[in-house]
Amino acid sequence: MTATEFELDELELDALTELVNIGVSRAAVSLREMVSEQVFLSVPSVAVVSRKQAAELIAELKSGHLIAVRQAFDGEFSGRALLIFPESNSLELVRAVAGEHLTLEDILELEHEALAEIGNIILNGCIATIANLLQRSLRMSLPEIVRGAGPEFFELVTPSVNDVVLFIHINFSLKGREVSGYIALVMDLPSLAIVKTLIDAFIERTAR
Template identity: 60%
Template sequence: MTAATVDLTELQRDAFTELVNIGVSKAAASLRGMIGVQVLLSVPSVEIVSQGQAARMIGEREASELVVVHQDFTGAFAGRALLIFPQENGRELVRAVAGEELSPEEVSEMEEEALTETGNVILNGCLATMANLLQRTLTMSLPEVMRGDGQRIFRPTGDVGGDALVLFLYINFSVRERDIRGYIAMLMDLPSLESLKVLIDDFVERAIGETEA
């Protein structure tokens, strides 16, 4: 099965990118409230690829080990959401969140907790906002942290089988004047992606209707 089986139209892609950008903007506001400094997040592009392609793409972009916060979600569409950083960017995020004065040892000790909390704020905020805009609800699992390369991150797990596809989103972070790059990915099976496409079409129709009203 290939990613081409669920290609988004240009309108669907634009609408989904807008949904994600609204979601990450809400998440950035929540993160700003948590750490007390300006946080900017943006999602310039959305791609649908296979798990193998996603692993290759991130392997080409990132040579270092990756740190990932992931949460499973169920509801009108289901899958696994991942917030992905190169290892050093993850540590930079911990310093931005927990404090500039931390020693390397303290950063290491706090890394898991800070990443879990940050990932929960971003993933939960983003997905909850998107679901709300699509007039649906999602249930999220507790966040977990894992480390590894692209092959490990995007391997089939649980309810998301070997035919899963990946909504792959590059995100730009700016926290405390730091440039922290990262990615959001959503592993979803074909039925869930098709359900999401229907909800996006409904969202577009409502938006057009409001514009014409």
């Protein structure tokens, strides 16, 4: 089976979208507590795509370079999680989190730490919630900041042509700043097959 042949049926995709929405909602609560301000996070779409398709989709965000917060996750299934958005938005996000009064010099100094914290909250909140609802636990690495054009974000430690990307389009509003980006979970086919089985079990539990 190849990445292009793997797919979730409509019921599975609906269940996965529900899981993602719950995870993103919980991440928004954590962000709200951090910035003491209302945070809106929404998920317009969820799709399972190949790495090549993911690179094509990410091109929609291009307004210069892209920036991503990346964390590895490991457990019954494993892979890499990324929060990706245009680099041009990064300083605005830092200002929203760290304070409006900061000078540009201060913001540049705090950029790495603030973005890592934002990414950690969103990715951990989303992935940990999904894992809990699937009745599994995952270990998450510390966040790292990566920059580039996009395609290189979707590499696993041991890449394969059949790696797949769970691609989640998100919109979030933070202190009036509208940012569009993606959460991407890059997995190999065996890991995604495990996720599919766990989603089926989740559907069966919730249908009782």
